[in-house]
Amino acid sequence: MSTVRAIRGISSRRVVRPDGVSPGTVLIAGGRIEAVVPERIPLLDVIDVGDLVVSPGLVDAHVHVNEPGRTEWEGFDTATRAAAAGGVTTIVDMPLNASPVTTSRAALDAKIAASEGQRAIDVGFWAGVVPGNAAALIELARAGVLGGKAFMISSGIDEFPHVGERELREAMSVLRDHGLPLLAHAELDLGLDRGAPAPADPRSYAGYLASRPRAWEDAAISLLIDLCRETRCPVHIVHLASASAVAAIRRARDEGLPLTVETCPHYLCLEAEEIPDGATHFKCAPPIRDRQNREALWAALFEGVIDGIVSDHSPCPPAMKLADRGDFMAAWGGIASLQHGLAVVWTEAAQRGARLDQMAAWMSAAPARLAGRHRSKGRLSVGYDADIVVWDAVTPFTVAADALYYRHPISPYVGAALRGRVHRTFVRGLEVYNGDGHPAGPIGRALLHREAA
Numbered sequence: 001m002s003t004v005r006a007i008r009g010i011s012s013r014r015v016v017r018p019d020g021v022s023p024g025t026v027l028i029a030g031g032r033i034e035a036v037v038p039e040r041i042p043l044l045d046v047i048d049v050g051d052l053v054v055s056p057g058l059v060d061a062h063v064h065v066n067e068p069g070r071t072e073w074e075g076f077d078t079a080t081r082a083a084a085a086g087g088v089t090t091i092v093d094m095p096l097n098a099s100p101v102t103t104s105r106a107a108l109d110a111k112i113a114a115s116e117g118q119r120a121i122d123v124g125f126w127a128g129v130v131p132g133n134a135a136a137l138i139e140l141a142r143a144g145v146l147g148g149k150a151f152m153i154s155s156g157i158d159e160f161p162h163v164g165e166r167e168l169r170e171a172m173s174v175l176r177d178h179g180l181p182l183l184a185h186a187e188l189d190l191g192l193d194r195g196a197p198a199p200a201d202p203r204s205y206a207g208y209l210a211s212r213p214r215a216w217e218d219a220a221i222s223l224l225i226d227l228c229r230e231t232r233c234p235v236h237i238v239h240l241a242s243a244s245a246v247a248a249i250r251r252a253r254d255e256g257l258p259l260t261v262e263t264c265p266h267y268l269c270l271e272a273e274e275i276p277d278g279a280t281h282f283k284c285a286p287p288i289r290d291r292q293n294r295e296a297l298w299a300a301l302f303e304g305v306i307d308g309i310v311s312d313h314s315p316c317p318p319a320m321k322l323a324d325r326g327d328f329m330a331a332w333g334g335i336a337s338l339q340h341g342l343a344v345v346w347t348e349a350a351q352r353g354a355r356l357d358q359m360a361a362w363m364s365a366a367p368a369r370l371a372g373r374h375r376s377k378g379r380l381s382v383g384y385d386a387d388i389v390v391w392d393a394v395t396p397f398t399v400a401a402d403a404l405y406y407r408h409p410i411s412p413y414v415g416a417a418l419r420g421r422v423h424r425t426f427v428r429g430l431e432v433y434n435g436d437g438h439p440a441g442p443i444g445r446a447l448l449h450r451e452a453a
Contacts, residue, residue: 004430004431004439004440004441004443006028006031006386006428006429006430007028007045007046007047007386007426007429007431008027008028008029008043008045008046009025009026009027009028009041009043009045009046009047010025010026010028010046010047010048010049010054010388010390010426011023011024011025011026011040011041011042011046011047011048011049012024012040012048012049012050012051012052012053012054012390013040013050013051014051014052014053014054014356014393015036015054015055015380016053016054016055016056016356016357016359016360016380017036017357017379017380017381018357018360018361018365018379018380018381019357020355020357021053021355021356021357022038023038023039023040024036024037024038024039024040025037025039025040025041025046026054026380026386026388027041027046028386028429031385031386031428031429031430032383032384032385032386032428032429033380033381033382033383033384033385033386034382035382036380036381036382049390049423049424051394052390052391052392052423053356053390053391053392053393054380054388054389054390055356055359055360055364055380055388055389055391056360056364056365056377056378056379056380056384056387056388056389057087057088057089057090057121057364057377057387057388057389057425057426057427058086058087058088058089058090058341058342058363058364058367058389059088059089059090059091059092059363059364059365059367059368059371059373059377059378060083060088060090060091060092060310060311060313060338060341060363060367061091061092061124061262061308061310061367061370061371062092062094062238062239062262062264062310062311062312062313062367063079063083063091063092063093063094063310063311063312063313063338064093064094064096064097064312064313064314064315064334065079065091065093065094065097065098065115065123066097066098066315067098067111067114067115068098068099068100068110068111068114069098069099069100070097070098070099072317072407073097073315073316073317073407073408074313074315074406074407074408075114075118075407076114076115076118076119076123077118077120077442078405078406078407079091079313079338079406079407080118080119080120080121080123080442080444081120081405081433081438082338082339082404082405082406083120083121083338083339084120084121084425084427084432084433084438085339085405085422085425085433085438086338086339086340086341086342086343086422087342087389087391087422087425088121088338088341088342088425089121089122089377089385089387089388089389089425089426089427089432090121090122090123090124090368090371090373090377090387090447091121091122091123091124091338092123092124092125092126092146092367092371092447093111093123093124093125093126094126094149095125095126095127095128095149095160096128096149096151096155096157096159096160097157097314098111099159100159101128101130101157101159101160102125102126102127102128102140102145103127103128103129103130103133103136103160104133104136104139104140105136105139105140105143108125108127108140108143108145109143111125112125112446112448115446116446117442118442119442119443119444119445119446120427120432120433120438120440120441120442120443120444121425121427121432121444122377122387122427122444122445122446122447123444123445123446123447124146124371124373124446124447124448125144125145125146125446125447125448126145126146126147126148126149126183127140127141127145127147127148127149128148128149128150128160129148129149129150129163129167129168129171129175129182130150130160130161130163131161131163131167132167133171134167134170134171134173134174137171137174137175137178138174138178141174141175141178141180142178143448144448144449145180145448146180146371146372146447146449146450147175147180147181147182147183147236147370147371147372148171148175148180148181148182148183149182149183149184149185149238150162150163150167150168150171150182150183150184150185151163151184151185152164152168152184152185152186152187152188152220152223153185153187153188153189153216153220154189155185156332156333165223165227168182168184168223168224168227169227169230169231172227172228172231172233172235173231173233175233175234176231176232176233176234179450179453180234180450181233181234181235181236181258181260181370182233182234182235182236183236183238184220184224184235184236184237184238185238185239186217186220186221186224186237186238186240186245187212187216187217187220187285187286188216188219188220188223189216190215190216190219198211198329199211199328199329201277202325202326202327202328202329202330203277203278203325203326203327203328204277204328205272205275205276205277205279205282205328206272207328207329208283208287208328208329209272209287209288209289211329212285212286212287214241214242214243214244214245214289214293216286217240217241217242217244217245217286218242218244218245218248221237221242221245221248221249222248224237224259225248225249225252225257225259228252228257228258228259229252229255229257232258233258234258234259234260235257235258235259235260236259236260236261236262236370237249237259237260237261237262238262238310238312239262239263239264239267239284239286239310239312240261240262240263240267240297240306241263241267241286241287241288241289241293241297242286242289242293243289243292243293243294243296243297243300244293246296246297246300246305246306249261249300249305250303250305253305260307260308260366260370261305261306261307262306262307262308262309262310262366262367262370263297263301263306263309264309264310264311264312264335264337265309265311265337265341265344265345266282266284266288266312266335266337266412267288267289267294267297268294268297268298268301268309268345268348268349269294269344269345269347269348270282270288270294270412271288271289271290271291271294272287272288272289272290272291273290273291275288277326278325278326278328279326279412280321280322280323280326280327280328280331281321281323281335281410281411281412282335282412283321283328283331283332283333283334283335284312284314284333284334284335285333298348298352301362302352302354302358307362307366307369307370308361308362308363308365308366308367308370309341309345309362309363309366309367310341310363310367311337311338311341312334312335312337313334313335313336313337313338313406314333314334314335314336315334315336315406315407315408315410316332316334316408317408318408318410320332321410335411335412336406336408336410336411337411337413338406339404339405339406340399340411340413340418341363342359342363342389342391342420342422343391343397343399343418343419343420343421343422344413344416344418344420345359345362345363345420346359346393346418346419346420347418347419347420350393350419356393360378360379364377364378364379365378365379366378371447371450372449372450372451373447373450373451374451375451375452376451385427385428386426386427386428386429387426387427387428388425388426389422389424389425389426390422390423390424390425391420391421391422391423392419392420392421392423393419393420394419395419395421396417396418396419397417397418397419397421398415398416398417398418399411399413399414399415399416399418400414401414422435423435427440427443427444428443430443432444
């Protein structure tokens with residue numbers, strides 16, 4: 001355990017609070033925020049960062065860490081250090097890609113044990129929802145998972161099969177009774193009549209995009225809304241890519257259903273028209289759609305129909321991206337962005353007139369609420385954990401592969417010119433990233449159980 005001394009406070013001309021941005025000082029005691037005062041206080045143990053932004057640490061509720069079992073894809077050490085370098089102070093780990101997958105109490109115990117001594121930041125855990133594990137979900141809920149994640153289409157991992165309507169209904173009843181949300185990968189394979197066959201040229205991005213059309217997402221989301229209405233289990237749609245589902249989501253929200261939605265940097269900041277054939281580092285599922293769809297997602301985000309932004313960081317060994325073949329149909333799908341999501345989103349959001357407090361709502365407060373940590377994470381308010389990121393909203397920088405901390409520096413953002421470089425990150429007042437390294441060491445906690453509503 002590190003003995004790094006916690007800071008007493010941070011002053012800035014740009015402190016991001018829930019109600020806006022202004023000069024001020026965040027005062028810290030015992031790892032929590034003691035006060036946020038409207039003056040910059042020139043004390044020896046208060047850091048003054050000038051014009052840099054001081055905002056709540058990001059909460060990334062959609063991260064595939066893959067340890068144990070597939071640590072060569074990504075592990076807790078590399079993932080959490082990358083997160084800290086990106087201003088992320090809490091992640092929630094997805095239940096698949098590790099081995100064993102987190103579909104039983106024993107698997108959860110193995111995952112928590114694997115993370116011990118490796119967490120640079122705080123880590124929570126989602127359970128897996130697979131056919132036949134409704135009883136195991138009860139044990140997982142009691143053990144402290146924050147919710148359950150299901151796939152409605154093949155996950156790509158044999159140990160994590162997808163579920164149908166009957167199995168969803170059964171799992172949602174269990175999750176509801178334990179006060180937990182269902183998270184769903186919302187795609188339904190509607191067959192060739194509602195989607196294109198595999199393209200003749202597997203290097204064609206347009207062909208891959210056509211093979212997983214919006215209709216697959218829209219149909220899955222329609223089913224989830226019906227089940228949410230029937231069971232009253234909170235439902236969270238992960239990585240929304242189809243803007244044509246927004247109208248149905250809006251109606252469900254207006255109806256008062258407990259439905260929330262996330263999207264990801266790649267759906268907001270990339271576009272199908274610019275993806276070269278054979279560039280498999282852009283492959284993800286659902287796929288990145290066209291420019292018009294991207295702008296409609298931004299509109300839904302500003303409207304509040306989409307609640308928040310998370311990374312869906314899903315890395316793999318380089319060989320699995322099949323860069324030499326450029327085969328979109330066979331390559332592993334997943335985009336690595338855990339370390340630079342803040343900068344990627346801010347670069348695009350600022351061009352659309354977004355405010356810094358909106359960024360904090362999308363990338364800190366909303367994911368914290370989803371993870372049931374809304375009383376301690378995601379905002380600079382009295383009594384909350386002193387999880388803080390200090391970053392530059394103005395000066396451009398270029399994403400360099402050799403500056404990335406996650407295991408494999410493969411990302412569509414390498415070489416991108418962005419704004420939003422992270423200078424310092426603090427977890428409970430301890431400096432977990434200082435611009436060059438991770439001085440506090442592995443001080444992160446395992447976050448088990450949701451907070452009271």
